[in-house]
Amino acid sequence: MDILLALETNVVSVVMAVLALLLLWKIRGKQSRFDRLPPGPAPNPLLGNLFQFNMKEACKFYLELSKTYGSVVTIWLANTPVVIISGYQALKETMIGLGEEFSGRATYPLMMKSTYGYGVLATSGHRWKEMRKFSLATLKNFGMGRRSIEERVQEEAENLVEMFKKCKGSAFSPADMLFNAVNNVICSIVFGHRFEFEDPQFKSLLRTVNDYFAILSSPLGQIYNIFPRLVSLFPGKHHQLFKDLEEAREYCKREAQVRMNILDLSSPQDFIEAFVLKMKEEKDKPDTEYHLDNLVSVVWNMFSAGTETTSSTIRHALLLMMKHPDVQECVQREIDEVVGQDRWPLVEDRQKLPYTDAVIHEIQRHMDLAPIAVPHKMMCDTEYNGYVIPKGVMVFPLLSSVLIDPKRWKNPNCFDPENFLDADGQFKKNDAFVVFGIGKRACLGEALARIEIFIFFTFLLQQFTFKAIVPPEELDTTPKNSSFGRIPRIYECYAIARK
Numbered sequence: 204m205d206i207l208l209a210l211e212t213n214v215v216s217v218v219m220a221v222l223a224l225l226l227l228w229k230i231r232g233k234q235s236r237f238d239r240l241p242p243g244p245a246p247n248p249l250l251g252n253l254f255q256f257n258m259k260e261a262c263k264f265y266l267e268l269s270k271t272y273g274s275v276v277t278i279w280l281a282n283t284p285v286v287i288i289s290g291y292q293a294l295k296e297t298m299i300g301l302g303e304e305f306s307g308r309a310t311y312p313l314m315m316k317s318t319y320g321y322g323v324l325a326t327s328g329h330r331w332k333e334m335r336k337f338s339l340a341t342l343k344n345f346g347m348g349r350r351s352i353e354e355r356v357q358e359e360a361e362n363l364v365e366m367f368k369k370c371k372g373s374a375f376s377p378a379d380m381l382f383n384a385v386n387n388v389i390c391s392i393v394f395g396h397r398f399e400f401e402d403p404q405f406k407s408l409l410r411t412v413n414d415y416f417a418i419l420s421s422p423l424g425q426i427y428n429i430f431p432r433l434v435s436l437f438p439g440k441h442h443q444l445f446k447d448l449e450e451a452r453e454y455c456k457r458e459a460q461v462r463m464n465i466l467d468l469s470s471p472q473d474f475i476e477a478f479v480l481k482m483k484e485e486k487d488k489p490d491t492e493y494h495l496d497n498l499v500s501v502v503w504n505m506f507s508a509g510t511e512t513t514s515s516t517i518r519h520a521l522l523l524m525m526k527h528p529d530v531q532e533c534v535q536r537e538i539d540e541v542v543g544q545d546r547w548p549l550v551e552d553r554q555k556l557p558y559t560d561a562v563i564h565e566i567q568r569h570m571d572l573a574p575i576a577v578p579h580k581m582m583c584d585t586e587y588n589g590y591v592i593p594k595g596v597m598v599f600p601l602l603s604s605v606l607i608d609p610k611r612w613k614n615p616n617c618f619d620p621e622n623f624l625d626a627d628g629q630f631k632k633n634d635a636f637v638v639f640g641i642g643k644r645a646c647l648g649e650a651l652a653r654i655e656i657f658i659f660f661t662f663l664l665q666q667f668t669f670k671a672i673v674p675p676e677e678l679d680t681t682p683k684n685s686s687f688g689r690i691p692r693i694y695e696c697y698a699i700a701r702k
């Protein structure tokens with residue numbers, strides 16, 4: 204018996220020793236893989252640097268780190284290393300100079316739940332390239348069909364003006380109307396037509412996009428992104444969202460099926476039609492990326508990346524106009540002189556509206572909507588500045604560091620349209636305007652967003668003067684931080700008709 208016990212004890216000891224060796228070997232392997240990462244604050248063995256900063260103030264912490272450690276810094280989120288790149292020079296050298304290496308996308312469980320690894324925003328490599336090339340070309344040709352993107356945006360902006368007029372000068376919150384209008388522009392591009400705001404299909408789509416952002420920015424979303432399986436076991440709002448996401452995907456598939464039956468698709472009238480045409484062209488290619496899964500996810504990417512971003516920017520624009528009535532007056536004077544009151548502003552007017560153009564750029568710079576862009580992922584082991592960033596490591600391009608760099612802006616922390624004006628009052632470009640990101644993964648909706656912001660902003664200021672319900676000096680223009688980005692606070696305002 205004793206011999207057996209001794210034997211058993213020995214076997215257990217040997218197994219334990221082998222396991223310990225294996226663990227040590229794994230840790231050493233892991234360490235050597237990460238040996239040449241850029242420097243950063245010492246991590247706790249279990250939690251990394253997680254408890255050294257407040258998640259809500261993460262961006263501030265990253266900016267501080269870049270002052271201590273330089274333009275490339277490593278932090279550890281629990282046992283995951285993240286490399287933070289800051290400053291225009293380093294961002295240019297990595298995101299453009301080593302664009303291919305830095306072009307991967309880090310994904311989160313909530314992103315995967317809405318796209319299943321298809322589409323453009325949350326993919327990497329061949330699929331991402333194909334979907335990006337197609338989406339960019341299609342949005343560019345929109346011009347596509349009979350109506351240009353500008354016409355679609357104008358239609359929605361006119362509708363928005365009517366909605367604001369209905370408030371008859373009394374206090375209201377413009378947030379939902381702006382969100383609906385921007386959403387409808389995407390509907391017009393994707394489905395070929397806008398919806399009435401009361402349409403049940405539109406309402407369900409709106410609710411899905413809205414809830415997606417609400418959950419993405421909430422503690423629930425953050426916990427889900429760390430422990431998706433566990434959180435799925437508990438009741439909560441996320442279950443309704445997942446159901447709604449499936450319904451939105453089904454609706455999109457039905458729209459595609461309708462277009463599959465159109466025999467002559469040679470002149471597609473909307474984004475889905477253009478995609479279905481490509482599906483038909485490539486139907487005999489076994490490895491084609493043109494199938495329903497990618498179509499549905501690209502469409503979702505456009506809704507998720509193109510609505511909260513643009514509508515928040517316009518909301519911030521109106522807030523800043525109320526805070527700075529002198530700037531609002533100058534914009535209105537310029538619009539009156541160049542466009543007048545008898546026609547709507549056109550995108551081609553922009554060149555003749557340098558002050559307005561400068562104000563719009565400054566609104567976006569000041570807002571700093573996406574301080575860390577959307578996290579990237581390394582496509583292969585890459586040497587930069589003497590460090591080695593291994594394949595798969597997450598990278599945060601710290602756009603904020605460029606947008607508030609005192610070497611590149613006169614008054615980086617204030618709202619000052621002079622940042623974009625030369626001595627003659629003409630619009631002055633600045634390469635450090637990186638709100639749409641930089642390099643191969645920069646925003647693919649930039650052209651659309653610029654049209655939307657310009658048209659909505661000029662239509663509204665041509666027709667209304669915006670006034671706050673509190674004195675301007677009491678208005679809080681600092682955005683609310685969320686895990687998604689810096690979003691302006693909800694406010695009420697007066698829209699006073701100018702004629």
Ligand code: HEM
Pocket residue numbers: 308323324325335504505508509510512513516572573576577578579600638639640641643644645646647648649651652
């Ligand atoms: C004010 C408006 C907008 C801002 C500030 C903005 C900003 C950004 C930023 C910072 C990124 C990430 C860049 C990176 O990963 O390095 C991005 C990506 C993206 N944006 Fe926008 N965006 C805006 C509007 C739009 C619109 C209207 C669309 C609609 C089509 C859109 C679609 C996308 C997509 C699909 C991506 C992912 C691109 C990729 O992964 O290759 N965005 N955007």
